[in-house]
Amino acid sequence: MTGPDGVAAQDAADLGALRDHVEAYLAEDDVLLGARARSAQLGCVPVGAGAGAGLRFLAAAIGARAVVEIGTGVGVSGLWLLRGMTADGVLTSIDVDPEHQRLARMSFTAAGHGPSRLRLINGMGLEVLPRLTDGAYDLVFVDAAPADHPRYLDEAVRLLRPGGIVALDGALTPSVVDQSAVDPGTLAAREVARQVREDDRLVPVLLPLGDGLLAAVKIG
Template sequence: MSQEQWTAVDRYLTDQLAPEDDVLTAALAAGDAAGLPAINVAPNQGKMLQILARIQGARKILEIGTLGGYSTIWLGRALPVDGRLISLEADPTHAQVARASLARAGLDKIAEVRTGPALETLPTLEAEGAGPFDFVFIDADKRNNPHYLEWSLRLTRAGSVIVVDNVVRDGAVADPASTDPSVVGTREMIELMAISPRLSSTAVQTVGTKGYDGFALARVLA
């Protein structure tokens, strides 16, 4: 199997099951125009997040890592009209692009982008009593994944769902000798998932337009 074949399969699945509309296409174009890195989730991954949030019956969603708001739109569309989504983004330019895309999607009344390092804004959410969140999507700097997981547990409830993107790292996650901060952070997070009595967790490998990677999925038990 090759990257070319993975991409062709993703294209077929996306065309059939998760086609983009003008709003999603415009969000990607806005990110490109602003020079944002093309590291957003693929359309079929965005649709998967949306379906998971709908299955969960989520009314409050927390996203850690906004980028240009592409995944935020998929998740925001899973919410009821009185739902709430808070997305945390460290880069002010990324946040500005995301806010414009969310407004274009008609989600600016229920989706909010907060700017600043997540480890600084997460305590603010706790102080405000913004939680508990029903669904958390973690897709930010990987070195801090263990901290994001710990904060997610503080801001969720029994029954909440936590999804973490990019956990396979082209297979490097299986290398205990890796000194890559993203790999080290991801391994520490997975090991925390494994020992936490509050979580039932799993992880899967994926291939597609984004190459070889994977995601972790956890349910909060208590």
């Protein structure tokens, strides 16, 4: 292809191929693929394999033993997190939908993660989080309704120990770079990215995995 449009189309194709390569770099096993299929049946969108691998990496890097997740879904992100956590680690995962959590528990059990590793709490994230203990968690992962994500950030930072990590999915929804897009989810994605960047307690990074994984280490 020639001309500026041709170059742009080739760049987009290259980026798409690279993105596919990242997503396929680590193959998912039957348990993860089963959870992904059940998510699709319920219309629940799980993290991709790239973001899942990123979550497992972050959990393993800091030896995460206590993790909070907001948005259990059908358990795809939880499976990746559990595989990065220490063998005695406990995943506290919150979801407003009991059917999602019932199926997630099936996936966790199929993967060999027994009840001692799970605390599944049915409820609204903003109502449950205030009941959790300050500074008691190594990692907090946020993947619920995008418009609520800015409000989860302060709670997440409160829950983390120094050196703990907060990660939020959906930071690179395509509309984030379209300045004409002003729907609540897009505005919230921009807002939480700004909050994380400007918070002196956090060392941030925006990882182009899946829908965009915004992560930050809590210092001090």
